[in-house]
Amino acid sequence: MPIDYKHIKKQFEKSLNDYDKNAIVQDLMASKMVLELSKHKKEFDNILELGSGTGLATKRIIREIKYKNYYANDIVEKSKLYLQKIIPEVNFLHGNALKIKPSRKMDLIISNAMFQWFENLDKAIDILKFSLEKDGFLAFSTFAPDNFAELKDITGLSLQYKSQEEIKEIIEKLGFEILYCENFYEELNFKTPLELLAHMKKTGVNSLSEKTWTVKKVKDFCDRYSKKYPKTKLTYSPIIVIAKNRF
Secondary structure, eight states: OOOOHHHHHHHHHHHHHHHHHHOHHHHHHHHHHHHHHHTTOOEEEEEEEESOTTSHHHHHHHHHOEEEEEEEEESSTTHHHHHHHHOTTOEEEESOTTTOOOSSOEEEEEESSOGGGOSOHHHHHHHHHTTEEEEEEEEEEEEOTTTTHHHHHHHOOOOOOOOHHHHHHHHHHTTEEEEEEEEOOEEEEOSSHHHHHHHHHHTTGGGGOOSOOOHHHHHHHHHHHHHHOSSOEEEEOEEEEEEEEOO
16 A cells, blocks of 8 residues: 555654553564664664654663664654653654765664555665665564554555565665564454554554544444454564675
């Protein structure tokens, strides 16, 4: 499905206040990503975090990784207020991650649960590479094609997720050495389909659809979900990648 970045921005702006309390899987992804990165390198001069949001991943990063200069980017300008509480001296770059212009090359570009919003992953990583030093690190988490399988089954809504093998092929083709790549699963359980929808809304996942969910559509979704899935669950399928720029 085509990606409407204005809609994404609007939905994430709405979810900022509730995000940290509900982004259980995203927090786990950030934790695993930073842990695997730290096994290869723990000190960087210049770090650029893309899709910084509320700073959920930022807290994980600065706990384990040392840095001299921290740059952060988000499509939502309010993200800067969250980041400044964590890193007062942060260099915040507002806007589309592929259009920002950092003042220097980075030793690490890192991003948690954001790369799935790139319509063309090959082109996106190729553009980001211009901001990365030779031997610089690229660390990111995203999602596999079977992410939110239940949601896709009921609504037909899904992003064009890349598989683990497709991502590895893109990364290597662009001159990176893959140091770590893992696809895993996490299942969240809810009392009702309505509770599941609330979770989606509070983590910005309803950015998948620009349609307004009327009372009738919500009821229809809940009825179909309950009929198909007696146990109300939502399956996440994250992918973690740690790579090094070789060219």
